[in-house]
Amino acid sequence: MIVAFSVTPLGVGEDVGEYVADAVRIVRESGLPNRTDAMFTSIEGEWDEVMGVVKRAVAAVEARAPRVSVVLKADIRPGVTDGLTSKVETVERHLAG
Secondary structure: OEEEEEEEEEOOOOOOHHHHHHHHHHHHHOOOOEEEOOOOEEEEOOHHHHHHHHHHHHHHHHOOOOEEEEEEEEEOOOOOOOHHHHHHHHHHHHHHO
8 A cells, every 4th residue: 555644733833844853753653655755755655664664753743732733645546566666657657758
C-alpha cells in the first residue's frame, strides 16, 4: 500500500517547517520507501507498518502543537511493491512516448 499524507500543526503561526520536519524525520527513520514533496509525504509498505509510522509522525507534531490537521490518501493494492517508483516511471514512459 502507498499512503500519501500531510500533517499540519495549527495554532503555531505561519512558519510550520520545523514541525513538519519532525514528522518527516519519523518517516525517514522508519526505513520504509518514502518521498516528500511540497504538499505530501508518501510512504509504502504493509498496512500496519505504514499506519504505525503515520501515527508516530502525527504524534511528533501533536507533542508540540495545540492542534493538528491530517490529510491522508491510501492506495491499497495487494501484491504490488515498489509502487512509489513504478507509478511515476509509467507516467514518464507515456510522456516520452
